[in-house]
Amino acid sequence: MLSTCLARWGYQIKHIDNRAEPTPTGRADGVQPRSLDLLRNMGLKSAIMAHKPARVFEVAFWDPPRTGGGIIRTGTWASCPSFIDARYPFTTLLHQGRIERVFISDLEKNGVHIQRPWTIKSFNSDDRSDPEYPVEVRIEHTDGTQQETIRAKYLFSGEGARSSVRDQLGIKITHKDPITHVWGVIDGVVKTDFPDIKMKCTIHSENGSIMIIPREENMVRLYIQIASSTDKDWSPRRTATEIEVQYSAKRILQPYSIEWERVEWYSVYPIGQGISDKYTIDHRVFLGGDACHTHSPKAGQGMNTAFLDALNLAWKIHAVEAGFADREILTTYESERKDVAETLLSFDNKYAKLFSQRPPAAKEVQAASEQTSPQTEDNEFVRTFKEGCEFTSGYGVAYKPNALNWSPIHPATSPLISPDGIKLRTGRIMINANVTRVVDANVVHLEQEVPLNGSFRIYVFAGRPSTTSQALKDFALYLGDKRSFYGSYLREDIDSISHHEKHNPHSLFYTICTVFAARRDQVEIIRDVPSLLARYRDHVYADDRWDHWVPDATAAAHAKMGLDQEKGGIAVVRPDGYVGIVTGLVEGSGTVDALNEYFSAFCTKKLGQKLAQL
């Protein structure tokens, strides 16, 4: 993910992998709804979906019946319930190797060829000896026959839980929960009469617990807990054969039968919960993914969290290296992503503990269910699952206030900021909305209209054209000022840009979208849109689509964002899709002034203040 982003944005990448080939079997396989949005934003979703992955819409809970043996279904719950406004309300299950290959193919289009099997021998980071390329990395072919020494601006370790870079930096792991579990995992094709074999299931029985995850090509993955450090005879080297795990699964699934036609992958591994104390020390050498956080595989978060780690770092490195943002913003990588990892571990902790505990006896279940109903509401496991849905779908990520995520303690203090009624929350993902593109009448997903191009997304919700005509002209006027956040970062090649350029005609750091609270046929770009904004002709929209979230709104996108449907407002969305700041849209210089204040908090140039008064 990190290499893909940076390679697309023009950086030279040396990507090494100590495996001789991409993941052939097993490992992570769950792509959460928010990650699928991201893959789509990168133009990679269709390549993923071409493999016909399994889609998990619901999770089923199976427990021992009140009386007698075996298991019964005690409830089901949407994996991404309807209270979450997701474009793709399901988990996508696909073998990690296939996902890797989609990225590898994209990297190759941008001239990056993964060097394998190579590994890091050592590295040194010292910006006094070479301020431009301060990191020296020695790499070696795994067979020891070849070595290289590279000078780089940055080094990123996505090596996984046993990161040699982390070890060399002397960064420790903190264990939130000291308990370690040994898991058995088996991917294969089965023959079974268990009715929910194509659903995600968590099954508790008198004979143990198991988790079922459907896969592509009729495969199914079973996770089974083999041992826990709380066991009397605990050993982290405790293992089980494939046959033993299959036998356990058969006992747990009784009265249903299960037989393996083919086993694709089988593994047993211990997993402890851990979180890296630091994600970086000098903001040149970074860690991400499993190198920073390990946890149980239950909630399918591993690959997704790693994606978002890398995305977070990628655009910040780009902003710094392209001369747009202060180097200081790199500190927000750790503060933002470590906080997410803490939340994940805390969730995982509750979730995994519940999963691995002995199921309640039939009598206990009966007693509990007689008190309230439906029974599933009583079960802490189910309750934890429901609570965690927003988080596990990826839409729960909430970055805390900093220079990028406006809050009342931010240096920007314009009274226009954070208008009354606003529903967009800084540090949270942009809200979804359907709008109609004016030039071609295509109905589009507004939040997907700007591709992952490293630019801040300036959404001008322009309200009703007759009301905001002057405010919009003023906004464009002050935006065009050389000292504005916009005018200060124009492209050097601005005079030679093709008129076909849709996203970055003026600046590599901004893409502007203008959304009118009007029907498409009422918007005339030549008449209604100031020329600076009209230059983004493929990014002018009519907010004229009905939305069931705001059924009575005349301009649903404005309403969903919590912006006035007459007067509009401006939303600045970070390159990674998280809201940075929202302001009102007013006549005069106030709107641009407010945004100048915001960008001044982290941009490299001194941005014009109170332009109208100069």
Place this chain on the structure above:
Amino acid sequence: MLSTCLARWGYQIKHIDNRAEPTPTGRADGVQPRSLDLLRNMGLKSAIMAHKPARVFEVAFWDPPRTGGGIIRTGTWASCPSFIDARYPFTTLLHQGRIERVFISDLEKNGVHIQRPWTIKSFNSDDRSDPEYPVEVRIEHTDGTQQETIRAKYLFSGEGARSSVRDQLGIKITHKDPITHVWGVIDGVVKTDFPDIKMKCTIHSENGSIMIIPREENMVRLYIQIASSTDKDWSPRRTATEIEVQYSAKRILQPYSIEWERVEWYSVYPIGQGISDKYTIDHRVFLGGDACHTHSPKAGQGMNTAFLDALNLAWKIHAVEAGFADREILTTYESERKDVAETLLSFDNKYAKLFSQRPPAAKEVQAASEQTSPQTEDNEFVRTFKEGCEFTSGYGVAYKPNALNWSPIHPATSPLISPDGIKLRTGRIMINANVTRVVDANVVHLEQEVPLNGSFRIYVFAGRPSTTSQALKDFALYLGDKRSFYGSYLREDIDSISHHEKHNPHSLFYTICTVFAARRDQVEIIRDVPSLLARYRDHVYADDRWDHWVPDATAAAHAKMGLDQEKGGIAVVRPDGYVGIVTGLVEGSGTVDALNEYFSAFCTKKLGQKLAQL
């Protein structure tokens, strides 16, 4: 399309093409909504969409203003308006060569390699000399160096308007409208300030008429009429240079400017309306596509009509050759498809005539628009366009009654047929509906659930499980009878079919879907579905999704079909997606009896009659 279908279903295809390579530029480019459904049903849609085709949601009409010169937009209209229940309410515009390559790649997966550049020298069809392979075809490399003689079961000419096969058969062309037009067409990348350059536009000006069609990769196609056989100085060889056509376009688009940055393709060709008197003579040698019907390019119907010609023939050949249907059904290819071509030409005739006529003078427009408003309602051109939307989208195709499309004159006379309130119409496309698949809780498009596998699709709308329990058991019981339409056509290899086979576990000629009017979590396959139907475990659905077409229905799919939400009913859909017959679902043998009557009209075997009484 024909080769692709038959190759997938296991037939050996010799496919020749007289061009040395697939279409490099130009030709047809419009894929209509119904065709996109079909491509999706074949699993080819994503490969088409990967090329990022233009999508036309609206058509804009431009005319001379009431006073003064130039052109103004007088209205816009959805290209597939919301009164049509389309999954993809837009026209997809993509270069024909790219669409061809998607098919060629699929053919290659099935072992068919197009032999090019080869052409037909002659053929002879005589089922007395060789009843099994009655067609002898002599083919030759276009450079004359190689020849082959092939014996085939069938010969199909998709050669286009100048079909040598049609000529050899002595089949004449009838011209519905004797007028011939000469068209200029130019594909290229332009720079223009014309605001609707990304929309489909029909433009009438004092300087002539033009049609704009947006394309992939910033391209745009312009159609301009150069001459008409009604001109005084008419000549079918009338031509114009690329520069002349560009000059005309510039004059027509005034006051807007247009400049070509790049011209990809330019051509001038005469087109007359014509329809082949016959589509076949002996039901061994067939014609389809432009070999059967030619018309103006205005409505974007050429490739779409050809697709549906081929699809119609493909499944019928399969049904006959696989021993399922009487050879007689091949006669329905011409009767069904020629009727569609007649409708197309009649529409095209009106549409093209309006397009090419001199626009009304400003005064005339003013006079007309003072009488009624909005002005667009007065314009015959716009009215014709609106009327034609259902037809041009592909959803207007209505096959007339015959053995396949039940009507009161069909041999099947059971009173259960065509229950009161039914909205499904025989000979028309299956109605769209969202349902939830029971085994994995995936929300799916019911009409897409059975792939284009050559099988009849038996949709069992099972109503409320408690109401229909016995009727469903009886349906399965009589279906299982050896003399039923179902039991008479079981697979020979039925005992060795993998339990993973989803669509054809018992018969190659049927796929069964069962849809309950219940919430997903209320349906228990083991309990509610008789085992014959439950064998299609991936085809059991809950009709529990809200639909804006029937906002008050509790079971929207049942309601959309016009079936009783308690008692259900059975819809039989032909392999090409058109409704064959609809019956009620009752206890006893009546339901299967009715379907036996229907299939008896064209099946090869004598099907059990009134099974319960035997």
